[in-house]
Amino acid sequence: MEKMEERTAGGVAYTLERRRVKNINLRVRGDGSVAVSAPPRVAVGRVDAFVASRAAWIAQARERAMFRAAEQARPCAVPPDEAMALFSGVSEQVFPLFADVLGGERPLIKVRDMKSRWGVCTPAKRQIVFALRLAEKPHAAIEYVVLHEYAHFLHPDHSPAFWAVVARYMPDYKVRRALLRR
Secondary structure: OEEEHHHHHHHOOEEEEEHHHOOOEEEEEEHHHOEEEOOOOOOOOHHHHHHOOOOHHHHHHHHHHHHHHHHHOOOOOOOOOHHHHHHHHHHHHHHHOOOOOOOOOOOEEEOOOOOOOOOEEEEEHHEEEHHHHHHHOOHHHHHHHHHHHOOOOOOOOOOHHHHHHHHHHHOOOOHHHHHOOO
């Protein structure tokens, strides 16, 4: 039943895919292409109008995608050994808050060139991996990510209980998290 068609509306070229969905869904992919899925019974004119009405948003989303691609293509300004020293130092400051949960044993800290995450905590391995590019961010943002990953030793998900732990130790975490988007 899935049928794909190349279309243009409001100056936006997009691929229309007919699927068993309830609503018209629009996605701007990482390469800047636009994909729209729509129920089979929705008129093509209505889909075109939907896409045209979001042309300004699509242009902004494409700009963000191009910026992300350029950022990922550029080498990190901080060498891995310096990043490791930075993350280890912040980890030393945060560790005492979670020492009881970790039985007094520090987790293994690693640095990796990751594209889509700032950090990953694997409680079963007692390990935290930080993205190399995090070292380029403001210190307040780095502290937030380190605390965030340590909080996963208490709650491996992003439940309300997890966020309560983060907020207890860092009441301004939302401001710090916003620094990561700059």
